[in-house]
Amino acid sequence: MVTELRVHGVTGTPAEDILDRPLLRRVAGDTDAGFFRPRAEYGAVTGPGGVALEAYRWGNLTAGAAARALWLLLLPFMFANVAIWLRPDVGAGARTVIRALTRVFALTMTASFVLSFVEISMDLVGWQCAALPRCLQDRSYLSVLADGTFATTSRRLAVTALVPVLAIAFLWFLGRRTWARYEGFPINTDGDGDGLAHPCFWNGRPLVGRLRSLHIAVAFGTLDAVLLGVLVPHDRHPAGYVLAAGTALILLLGFVAVTLRAVVHRDAPASWAKPLTRWLSHAAVGLTGLVLAYACLPRDGWTATGHMPVFSGTITVLFAVQVLLMLVLGAVVLATRPRGTFLQGLAGPLIASTGLGVAVAFAAGMAYRVADFLDRRSAPSTADYGEARQLIEPPPAYEWAAAGFVLLLVLAALVGLSMGLPLVRRLRRYARVVTDADFRGGRQRDERRAGQIDTAVADALVTDHVGRLLVWVFVPAAAAAVVATGFALLGQRPIRLAASGSAAAEVMAAVVNLGTYLIGLSAFALVFIGILAYRYQRFRRIVGVLWDLGTFWPRAAHPLAPPCYAERVVPELARRAGWLAAEQGGVILSGHSQGTVLAAATVLQLPPQAQARTALLTYGSPLRRLYARFFPAYVNDAVLQRIGAVLTRPEDGVPGAGQHSPRWVNLWRDTDPIGGPVQSPTARDVRLVDPPGFDIAPGDTVFPKVDGHSGYQLRPAFGATVAGLVQVLSDSSAEPPTASNAPAVPAT
Known part of the structure; x- marks a missing residue:
């Protein structure tokens, strides 16, 4: 008996909803990812064409686990990791350069993560607050930093450095735990x-x-470099210089190693790569212990004033390096991309820059809110030009981040108004053509109903244009970031660009103050969403969508990003589907949305004898519409054609141009904002009219629902397609029937 193995998309759809059956049993897998079938004792165990129904639910790897919401705090790492997969299909030389630049950028994001904790714990608390009596007043939990053992500045820095140490240790633990659970799948x-x-x-x-x-x-x-950057210039002791040299060596080796093919090649690394990387991590831990011990040594009296030395410049220089990496990466992509690449091949730099923006916003937002709390003030900074008042405040470079956040919002609003609204009007005009073709005479009967369908079609088409709109936001923002970086490197603050006391200065001060609140709000919003995801299924699903789309690809750039669930799902699906195909009479891999990507990847991993007894049914598929655009090096015309071709038995022959493979059918709708045709000569694209009817059906009281991206398996056309694929697996020369309301769309 042929088995229809259904694979759900994002949000962790329950197995009962996947199969539209209330009583199921798990036949393979575990609670994280399992295979389910209807219980035989309650009947209704088969589907269209007599197939055995089976569902693969992998949602507990992602959206089903509320604890995964904490990964929202590491969104910058996820963006940095996805960026390496967004490259265009370029030659080997350019591919090596792009990968090296992306991995170096990912390393700098880890450094930014550490510096965000250093800023809060060491600079704001250990250096600035501990030196101000009014900050310590009535705060017994902080007063310990000014009394007894920790009364000296260096020891205060050592004890507050334990916060970033714990943060790094937690990352290490989390990375190793997910590495054993996800990447460890056989x-x-x-x-x-x-x-x-x-x-x-x-x-x-x-x-x-x-x-x-x-x-x-x-x-x-x-962390060691920041701490030694404060201590060594003050002490000028040989031990400090030795520790600084060791720190520089570890940092240099780390950044060089991540660019070496012998170290980062997935399948054939050098024999010394693993010992070297392990030695570096262990040496870094040992060196940190020595640096903390060095900081605790007795020293002469040392008064902390202003910001922590060197630290402000370190943040500015690191951000400048990250901006430079993005500019170089963009230049390499533009110089080597094939003609016609979506977004000119700049999807990778854009996503990486987004991660950088999120990281800076999160760090600056948290720093300003902590500074406000410590200094007991209501305004975060900058409107006061007087020098007499001593304040606790983050580095001046963060003021540029605050101003930039406001600029980004203004740019987004301007692009939305100037380009987004006209675009929506144009799409509405096109949608009218689609609606009138599907429901002839319907607009004359009910203009309002036709308008509702127009809106659904137009809203779905927006997906095809969002990328270009974002470019109009990010390009000016990137230019502004370069200018702001130059001012920050020169030590110039935003409010100093205008004369003191002028109206322009007051406006700039207000913009910076507003920006500090907005980025702080965005940072706390991520934390709040994470908390809500523990308690409410709705928020858990929102987090799950972000997780599912961002963690499909392996961790090839940033190993501390959210783990890749596909490294378990695809091999597990391939093993189960291979067994069903070879031992149980054949299998139809039936995938919805993100499940179509998993199913397509599974087809390519099946052995030839299993591929000969496998068919593929995709619906609501983003393979062509999203993946082929954003990941052209991995999902392209050749890959899509191969997916259908490998499902054809050798005696059938590979379909030529203009013919259709009988083994891959793809269902899509004009109202679907995610799915679309795959446009491959080895696949049959079937367009479904949505909604299924224009008027209220006899005996009903409401109009037929516009399903959009959902409900494909509930339509008669779905069952007819499955029944056709069952026949195809029995007789490879048969063409799968097409439902009367589902006209075939020629492949292009």
């Missing part, structure tokens, strides 16, 4: 292939282990 590495078809594509465990060691080494090295 996988068959026999066979050959390339890209998604490579047998080792989903085997990232060795690479993630090496990258994790390098990132931990750089994290501890960053």
Whole structure:
């Protein structure tokens, strides 16, 4: 008997909803990811064409676990990791450069993470607050920093440095735990292939282990560099210089190693790569212990004033390096991209820059709110030009981040008004054509109903234009970031660009103050969403969508990003589908939304004997509409054609141009904002009219629902397609029937 194995999309759809059956039993897998079938004792165990129904629910790996919401705090790492997969399809030389630049950028994001904790604990608390009696007043939990053992400045820095140490240790623990759980899934590495078809594509465990060691080494090295940057110029002691040299060596080796093919090659690293990376992480931990011990040594009296020395400049220089990396990455992409690449191939730099913006906003927002709390003031900074008042405040570079956040919001609003609204009007005009073609005479009967369908079609089409709108936001924002970085490197603050006391100065001060509140609000919003995800399913699903879309790809750039669930899902699906195909009479891999991406990747991982007894049904698929646009190096015309071609038995022959493979059928709707046609000569695209009817059906009281991205399996066309694929698996020469309301769309 042929089995229809359904794979859900994002948000962790319950298995009962996947199969539209209330009583199920798990037949394989576990509570995180399992295979379910209807209970035989209650009947209704088969589907269209007599298939055995089975659902694969992998949602507990992502949206189903509320604890995963905490990963929202590491969104910058996820963006940095996704950026490496967004590259255009370029030659080997350019590919190596792009990967190296992205991995170096990912290392700098780890350093930024450490510096955000250093700013709060060491600069604001250990350096600034501990030196101000009014900050310590009535705060017994902080007064200990000014009395007894920790009365000296260096020891206060040492004890407050334990906060970033704990943060790094938590990252290390989390990275190792997810590495053992996700990347540790057993996988068959026999066979050959390339890209998604490579047998080792989903085997990232060795690479993630090496990258994790390098990132931990750089994290501890960053902390050591900041602490020694304060102590060594003050002490001028040989021991300090030796420790500084050791720190510089670890940082240098870490940044060099992440660019070496012998270290970061997924399948064939050098024999010395793993020992080197492990040694670096262990050496960094040991060196941090020595640096903390050095900070605790007795010293002469030392009064802390202003900001922590060197630290403000370190933040500015690091941000300048990150901006430079993005500019170089963008230049390499523009110089090597194939003609016609979506967004000119700049999706990677744009996403990486978004991660950088989120990181800066989070760090600045938290720093300003902590500074407000410590200083007991209502205004975060900058409107006061007087020098007599001593304030607790973050580095001046964060003022540029606050002003930039306001600028970004203004740009987004301007682009939305000037380009977004006209775009929506144009899409509405196109939608009228679609509606009138599907429901002839309907607009004359009910203009309001036709308008509702127009809106659904137009809203779905916005997806195809969002990327271009974002470019109009990010390009000016990137230019502004470069200018702001230059001013910050020169030590210039935003409010100093205008004459003191002038109206322009007051406006700039107000903008910066507003920005500090807005970025603080955005930072706390992430935390609040994470808390709500523990308690409410709705928020848990929102977090799950973000998780599912951002963690499909392996951790090839940032090993401390949220883990890749596909490194378990695809091998597990391939094992189950291979068994069903070879031992149980055949299998129809039936995927919805993100499940279509998983199902397509699974097809490429199946052995040939299993592929000969496998069919593929996709609906609401983002393969062409999103993945082929944003990930052209891994999902492209050749890959999509191969997916359908490998499902054809050798005696059938590979379909030529203008023909259709009978083994892959893709259902799509004009009202679907995510799915669309796959436009491959080896796939049959079937367009479904949505809604199924224009008028209220006899005996009903409401109009037929516009399903959009959901409800594909509830339509008669779905059952007819499944029944056709069952026949195809029995007779490879048969063409799958097409429902009367689902006209075939020629492949292009």
